[in-house]
Amino acid sequence: MTVDGAALPGYDLAYQGKVRDLHVPEGATLETADVVLMVASDRVSAFDHALEPPIPGKGATLTAMTTWWLRTLGDEAQLAGDHGPGGDALARIPDAVAGRALLVRRLDMLPVECVVRGRITGSGLLEYRETGAISGVALPEGLQDGDALPEPIFTPAWKAPKGQHDENIPFDRVVELVGSEAAETLRSRSLEVFARGAAIAASKGLVLADTKLEFGRDATGAIVLADEVLTSDSSRYWDAEALEAGRVESFDKQIVRDWLLSEAEAGRWDRSGTPPVLPAAIVERTAARYAELLARLLG
Ligand code: ATP
Numbered sequence: 001m002t003v004d005g006a007a008l009p010g011y012d013l014a015y016q017g018k019v020r021d022l023h024v025p026e027g028a029t030l031e032t033a034d035v036v037l038m039v040a041s042d043r044v045s046a047f048d049h050a051l052e053p054p055i056p057g058k059g060a061t062l063t064a065m066t067t068w069w070l071r072t073l074g075d076e077a078q079l080a081g082d083h084g085p086g087g088d089a090l091a092r093i094p095d096a097v098a099g100r101a102l103l104v105r106r107l108d109m110l111p112v113e114c115v116v117r118g119r120i121t122g123s124g125l126l127e128y129r130e131t132g133a134i135s136g137v138a139l140p141e142g143l144q145d146g147d148a149l150p151e152p153i154f155t156p157a158w159k160a161p162k163g164q165h166d167e168n169i170p171f172d173r174v175v176e177l178v179g180s181e182a183a184e185t186l187r188s189r190s191l192e193v194f195a196r197g198a199a200i201a202a203s204k205g206l207v208l209a210d211t212k213l214e215f216g217r218d219a220t221g222a223i224v225l226a227d228e229v230l231t232s233d234s235s236r237y238w239d240a241e242a243l244e245a246g247r248v249e250s251f252d253k254q255i256v257r258d259w260l261l262s263e264a265e266a267g268r269w270d271r272s273g274t275p276p277v278l279p280a281a282i283v284e285r286t287a288a289r290y291a292e293l294l295a296r297l298l299g
């Protein structure tokens with residue numbers, strides 16, 4: 001049963017993203033609420049399109065990844081209340097969304113997607129081929145798809161309002177958007193989360209190729225790591241052993257992206273209109289890869 005988009009007991013639906021729904025306590029708004037119930041649906045998006053059908057279990061898997069990473073990094077300020085067994089936060093999560101919802105402190109989100117790349121691929125590779133740089137960060141010549149960068153780089157994007165496409169921006173634009181002190185904080189915290197995440201992933205035979213983080217300010221103005229953290233929706237994870245052998249085995253929605261690209265190449269999708277419906281085999285493989293990544297992280 002899916003309850004996505006429906007009101008939950010005790011909450012009002014305040015926002016629907018492509019993947020997640022934000023609910024606030026009844027009567028509150030996203031501006032006034034103290035907490036937000038962040039519900040991860042099984043919806044999947046790629047190239048900024050919401051796709052059909054949903055990936056069974058994806059919302060729960062992503063939620064478990066975020067919780068695990070917040071705890072593992074010791075960076076749990078976003079979590080409201082106690083998410084441990086029998087905790088007060090769990091008591092406030094409606095049964096209908098149990099397992100795929102987090103009760104988080106409501107933050108004033110900063111409009112920057114804090115992307116960190118340790119490897120070059122995807123949209124970053126395209127930008128590099130055109131300009132020799134990503135988000136204004138100049139890179140050495142001759143990099144190929146999947147190559148490790150000399151060091152991880154911060155390549156921010158402006159988080160466009162719903163319906164518009166996010167846009168890579170140089171660091172100077174981040175300074176204009178949030179001020180120089182906050183911009184420095186976003187860059188250093190993002191690089192730190194990535195470095196620690198990549199090291200932990202490596203200990204599990206995984207290469208963390210890149211990730212996207214978001215931060216928000218709490219009521220005191222402090223900058224808090226927010227949103228989903230190092231999930232397979234927000235990050236690229238590759239199998240380290242396969243990579244050694246020259247193959248990229250993804251644990252993320254690359255499976256979906258690759259399939260969509262093959263449909264586009266075959267002339268069955270124009271890349272802008274409603275994308276084709278995902279075949280059952282792609283849905284199953286994606287669900288299996290997401291579950292496998294969670295098991296690898298937890299194991
Ligand atoms: P898109 O559909 O392009 O992905 P989106 O990122 O807005 O847009 P989701 O990721 O599905 O969509 O929605 C999650 C939303 O919740 C994001 O807008 C994110 O900025 C916001 N958010 C995450 N953590 C918090 C928080 N602690 N307080 C308030 N808002 C938050």
Ligand code: MG
Nearest residue numbers: 017018019227
């Ligand atoms: Mg998002």
